[in-house]
Amino acid sequence: GIVMCCTFGDQADMEWYFKHDLPLRVAITKDGRMNENAPGYEEMTIKEARKRIIEDLKNNKLLLTQTPIKHPVNTHDRCGTDVEILETPQWFIRYLDLKDKFLKAGEELNWHPEFMKNRFDNWIKGLQWDWCISRQRHFGIPIPVWYCEKCGEVLLPDEGELPVDPVNDLPGKSCKCGSKEVRGEKDTLDTWATSSLTPQIAASLFPDIYDKLYPMDLRPQAHDIITFWLFNTLVKSQMHNSINPWSDVMISGWALDPKGKKMSKSRGNVVEPQEVISKYGADCLRFWAAGSKLGEDMPFQEKDLLTGKKMITKLWNASKFAIMLLGDYKPNKVDPAKLKTIDLWILTKLNRIIKLATESFEKYEYSKNKMETEKFFWQILCDNYLEIIKDRLYNQDKYSKEDVESVKYSLYIAVLDVLKLMAPIMPYITEAIYQMYFKEREGKKSIHNDSWPEYNQKLVNEDAEKAGDLLVDISSAVRKFKSDKELALKTEVKKLTIKCDEEQKKLIEFVIDDLKAVTKANEVDFGEGTDIVSEEFELGVNVEI
Known part of the structure; x- marks a missing residue:
């Protein structure tokens, strides 16, 4: 049979490309337009080219049938643009061979809640490529690398020269080929490549007690970046120091909008905390936030x-x-x-x-x-x-x-x-x-x-607790009796008769003075109570006004 493989359309295409050593044919430029490998569609955007290709197939009577389908498409999380895969030179940290080590390190952490460890484990088990740490962005931490223009050798600064910006700074030595002509790396580091060092960076601010601060006790964070910040911080700590960066992990959920949707500036459904604080105060906002269980999302109400x-x-x-x-x-x-x-x-x-x-x-x-x-x-x-x-x-x-x-x-x-x-x-x-x-x-x-x-x-006294609970149950019944009779709570009770067993009677006798005081009863007796039945212990209570 014959199967179409587009390098690269999706994950399957990439796997076939590597497995069968297929030739690479790049038809899309970095700005998302068709190139010379798509004759007749050069300079068109991907969507324009798709539309034109369908028209050409129809005009040449090559399109036998056309059926609308729904299928998942990877898109940018903010603007919704379709994601296309290109082969470009990047910097990677090799760690696929360390997956078992990372899984073992995850076992040593105290997870709160425990079930969040599943996300960590599943992420590691599903890794299929090494960690790409380079980004084509202007803002970011520079990658301290130069390339020799003559022989292409990668030049690295000495540790004492750091930090450097290779776009503006020059290396302190010539290339081994003798050339001094270099080109600085314009890519910047992935944000997780540097934020994954936060425990070490924070501890380094206090060099005298560095060993007391690192490894740290706790990493508090939300569940959405377990696979990024948490995992990469553990990776860096294990690769640099062979230890976990903390002992405990506390995973919170998201604050959702009132309809249960994720808050997003692009969606316009963000509730600004400053506005809430100005209206209700910080204590009210904290009171609401403290109602969320670990690992669970909570709508803003x-x-x-x-x-x-x-x-x-x-x-x-x-x-x-x-x-x-x-x-x-x-x-x-x-x-x-x-x-x-x-x-x-x-x-x-x-x-x-x-x-x-x-x-x-x-x-x-x-x-x-x-x-x-x-x-x-x-x-x-x-x-x-x-x-x-x-x-x-x-x-x-x-x-x-x-x-x-x-x-x-x-x-x-x-x-x-x-x-x-x-x-x-x-x-x-x-x-x-x-x-x-x-x-x-x-x-x-x-x-x-x-x-x-x-x-x-x-x-802590269990008998006192039982006696108090009985008192509260009886006083609640008397309170309801007065309310049903439209009597003031201060109305005196001539006699209060309670129907209970001997054990309950002994306990009630311990609090009988307080029972009289709270029910305004002149006398409390034990016998056949018939007016009402208490809610918790189902005691018979007779109220004589």
Whole structure:
């Protein structure tokens, strides 16, 4: 049979060209026009030539049939121009023989998320040619090479002569043939050939501690340049120093437009961060960005910025309210055994969040910290704990000194640690609140100089957590009862009867004073509750007004 091979039309053509040692026939000039190898179509653009060829085939009755088809065509990613392949002299770094070495080096990296390593592996396994590092661009790092005009020998500068611009500078020595007539290389280096040295370049700015800085700990970047920046940086580090340039890799996704499309200036769908910051503030933008999971793209939604704005307002108002309740309180160490059950409840919940947030940040999963801390702040601290402890702080004379100290300590720690947990995400509002109250008591210049919250196992009590959860479940049921009856939440409850098992009864008795305070109940009894059923534990609750 007969097969047509065009040198070069596509990847298959190139493979056949090399495999069968075919003659090279270049019919396209570097500016995309037909040359003398296409008689009758010289100087035409490729599209013009295609159109004329079809016309000529028709006119000579050589075109038997014509059917429109759809097939993939490589195009420039910005202007959409079809890409044509030409054979031209270029500079390459040979590395196809090192693919196994690079795959092994990739295995030694800690990937976050792990599945992004697949892109790295697939890229290496699919490599079919060496690394072309020369570009026909005016701007770029010059390739330090001269060519002897007489014999064509490649001349290289001594290392001490670098950097040089071969277009304007001359070599420090003659060619071995004796000629001094040289031509400087006009090509520039591929951007990845130099940006792949960023760890070494950055570390070299601090020569006294170079060995401490390189290899580095972390490479943070988006997934689209795993095969370029990440891979080539690893290649350079392995080829120069036989080590990986970092130990950890953190891969983020893209910020997409509201319709889920990639943002592009040429498409006109870019959301300018400066405009967002001027309208909502940097904290809101950071709050939105922190919602993205590693390796996943996320559409830009303005409603998420509004959520961030609500978070700022709530942080400010809740913190100011807590500060008002705390007054001139100065934190002291408290024996966990002396803490009231409901205070131990909030501290148990808090420490679970601290543990989760710390583990998440150590794996660079910032979105998990943001989500869980936000949930704790709104649902546990604001919606419930602040409501439960109001009476103890408003009416301190009714309670013992130890009970008041217990609630102040717990409230102080809860608010401060929430601010610390949110500080990497919303640095400005957390700093403002810290400066307002906590700076003087913590003795630190800034919240960003203060220590990260530490998980304290002594402040984790499962019984206290269960008791607090039961209290919240009952108080939520009473709150719903009053709302359904169109009663004010401050309406006193003559008697509150709870139907539960013996284990639940024992736990509720630990928090019965706080239950009375938050539900405004004069009396709490255990029996047959029939008015409502609580949502979480399905307790029977009878409310007598």
